[in-house]
Structure formats: C-alpha cells, structure tokens
Amino acid sequence: MTQSKKKADCGDHTDLITDLPWNVIDGILKYLNIRELVGTSILSRKWRYMWMSVLQLEFDEDFFYYCEEYYEGPEISRIMMEILMLHSGPLYKFTLSLPSDFMQIDCLDELILFLSTSGIKDLELQNLGFRTLSYQVPSYVFSCQELTSLDLNGFELSVPPNFGGLKRLIVLNFHLVTFESGALEKLIPGFPLLERLTISFCSGLECIDLSAPTLKVLRINSEGNIKTISLKNANNLIDFSLLDYRDEDSESVGVSCLIKSLPKIQRLVMEIFSFYYKVLYAAGGIRQSLVDSFSSLEYLQFVGTKLCEREGVLYIVSVLTNTPNLVELVVKNYEYGDYDDEQEPDQTKELESNGCCLGQLRKVKIEIGKLPAQLSISRDLLWMKRASQKAQVEFIHSKQ
Numbered sequence: 001m002t003q004s005k006k007k008a009d010c011g012d013h014t015d016l017i018t019d020l021p022w023n024v025i026d027g028i029l030k031y032l033n034i035r036e037l038v039g040t041s042i043l044s045r046k047w048r049y050m051w052m053s054v055l056q057l058e059f060d061e062d063f064f065y066y067c068e069e070y071y072e073g074p075e076i077s078r079i080m081m082e083i084l085m086l087h088s089g090p091l092y093k094f095t096l097s098l099p100s101d102f103m104q105i106d107c108l109d110e111l112i113l114f115l116s117t118s119g120i121k122d123l124e125l126q127n128l129g130f131r132t133l134s135y136q137v138p139s140y141v142f143s144c145q146e147l148t149s150l151d152l153n154g155f156e157l158s159v160p161p162n163f164g165g166l167k168r169l170i171v172l173n174f175h176l177v178t179f180e181s182g183a184l185e186k187l188i189p190g191f192p193l194l195e196r197l198t199i200s201f202c203s204g205l206e207c208i209d210l211s212a213p214t215l216k217v218l219r220i221n222s223e224g225n226i227k228t229i230s231l232k233n234a235n236n237l238i239d240f241s242l243l244d245y246r247d248e249d250s251e252s253v254g255v256s257c258l259i260k261s262l263p264k265i266q267r268l269v270m271e272i273f274s275f276y277y278k279v280l281y282a283a284g285g286i287r288q289s290l291v292d293s294f295s296s297l298e299y300l301q302f303v304g305t306k307l308c309e310r311e312g313v314l315y316i317v318s319v320l321t322n323t324p325n326l327v328e329l330v331v332k333n334y335e336y337g338d339y340d341d342e343q344e345p346d347q348t349k350e351l352e353s354n355g356c357c358l359g360q361l362r363k364v365k366i367e368i369g370k371l372p373a374q375l376s377i378s379r380d381l382l383w384m385k386r387a388s389q390k391a392q393v394e395f396i397h398s399k400q
Helices: 003-011 022-029 034-042 061-066 075-086 106-115 139-143 183-190 255-260 274-280 288-294 310-321 349-353 372-381
Strands: 056-059 093-098 122-127 149-153 171-175 196-200 207-211 217-222 228-232 239-244 267-271 299-303 328-332 363-368 392-397
Touching: 034 056, 034 061, 056 061, 056 075, 061 093, 075 106, 093 106, 106 139, 183 207, 228 255
Parallel strands: 056 093, 093 122, 122 149, 149 171, 171 196, 196 217, 207 228, 217 239, 239 267, 267 299, 299 328, 328 363, 363 392
Antiparallel strands: none
16 A cells, blocks of 8 residues: 555544544533543543643542542542642632542542632532531632632531632522531621622521622522521612521511612512511502512512412512512412312402503413412412513413
C-alpha cells in the first residue's frame, strides 16, 4: 500500500468527537459522573487531559458506592484530593454528597480549604446521614469569597468568630440544617447581594428576623416549629412562599404583618389552614391593611385550602376581589373522605354577586379530591365575573 493510500485511509477515520468545539465537548462531559469523567482519559491521547478542564465536579452517591472499601482509611480522602489537584483551569461548581455511613469527615475540611483557593462559585454540600451523623459546616466555606450560590443540606451551622461575609453570594439554600441560636440573623447581613433564600425543614429557627434589602425570592418550608417571621427592608421581595405544616390548633406565624411588609409582592404561595383565615380575613373581606400588598400579585397559589368549608371559599373570593393584576391562580385542596359522609355547603351568594372583573386572569388550576362538594365549589368559583373568558382552566381530580 502506498504512503498516499495510507493517508487517505486515515482521513476516512477522522475523530469527529475530538474535533468538536471545546464548548460542545464540555457540554458532554458535564453530564458524566466522576468515574466516567476521569475514565475518558483512556479514550485517546487527545482525551487524556480533557476531563481536567471541566467547569464542575460532583462526588455523588455512586462515587462513594464504588469506593466503599476505602471508607475506614484515608484512601477516600486521598482519591478526592488527587482528582481536585489534577484538575486544571477554573472550577466553578463543586457538589459533594456524603453517604449515610461515611465516617471520614475530616476530609471535608481539606476539600473545602482547597476549594476556597480555587475561585469556586457554586458549592453544594449534602450530608445524607444527617439523622445519625451530625456534621458541622466547615468554617472554610465562608472563605470561598467567589461564591455566588451555596446549598447546604443536613449539616449543623454556627457562625465562625472571624466571619466576614460572602460579598458575591446571590443564592442561598438551607435544607434540614440545624442552626445555632441567632446564626441566621448573623449570617444574612454578610451577604449584601443576596437575592434568593430558601429555608426548608430546618431546626433551631423559632423566630426568623431578617433585614434583607436585596432579597427578591424567599421560600420557607417548615413543620410548625417557626413561631414568627419578620422581614425588614424587604421592599424588593417579589416572590414569597410559606408552606407551614402545623397542627390546626397551633398559633400562626404572624402572616398578616408579614404580608403587609411586602409592598411589591408578585408571586405568593401559602399553606392555608383555618387559623390563617382568622389573621388574614376580617368580617366582610380581606383585612384592609393587606389590600395594597395583594394588589400587586400576579401569581397566587393556595395549598391545603378547605373547599368544603364556607370560610375557605369566602377567603378565596375575598383575595380575588383585591388582586386586580392576577394572571394565574392555583388552588390545591388535600381534603379526602367518603362520599356518604360529606355534606355540600350552602352555595355562597358571594360567588354569584361579586362584581369585580379581572381581565388579566389567564390560568386557573384547581386540584381537588373525590368529594362532590369540592367539585361543586370549584365549579362555582369559575362563575365569578372577574375571570377572563380566555382563561385556561385545569382541573386535577384525585381519586385518593
């Protein structure tokens, strides 16, 4: 075979993947787990070092599963550190999910210390064994000055004595975090650019008292352990979600004063039980002090609303009367029971006589159980004159 023929044959076997633009290759690599990612180094000489320049690394449950034999020694820490040290170029996102039986927690400090010098921007730390193994958030987390997003799951959190804040942080998520007393209030002022805050099923937070002038989105999920929520200088908050799963005889969390302090609120999601009706609903309609706040709403979602109770329906009608800019309404009813036991409430004149017209409303979504009265009341809500004739209506009828 001539030399020219050999070259022609080689030309027929061009490595199309390797010749792809780097941004395309990076888009492929980011969907590989850490084992697959490092494994690409054996594909060819050109691929040997490509994984070292990816912008994100994730040590997930699969990684720890395959390294389970090293749990009781320093090997697991050495492997993770070696991967980090071999990585070259910027590393923007790092995710670590510690398995429930992981005991080598000392490696966490070493990893975060290394990341604090690498310009990390997005950090996710998850302790899957939080029910049996309590780990403190490494203080080095607060040395990662380039962070724009921080997600902590299943850790204990206290504020280090030398805490100087994270000046570029925009997104902060806490899930199943146990807070030291007063820790949250000490942390938030150290994040001057914070726009999104999520607090989900955390403990140690009986009272939340925050001053967050830059905050735009606040989402709180709790099991009734939060007694009060106070927001100061929250004039830029446009998206607020409060899902508070508490007993019916529990005290409210000061919802009336809270909503009143949100003059620009556009998106509101709330868990509504009977005790909230008392603080939000006065004789004849929504409390006057809340009218201005509700007037800016564009998206409204009620979770747990009792469509079989007159006060629940009246509350919805009252809110709708004072939301002239509402575009989307979602009502989720989680009441279930037997057909024979349930009594349909009296039809409310308010549903028929309400004269407000809201041409902005474009979507109505109502999730109901199998009880006939729920379907009846849901149907009547749609007869209100304020609903646009072009509004999209969606019923989800659960069979539970």
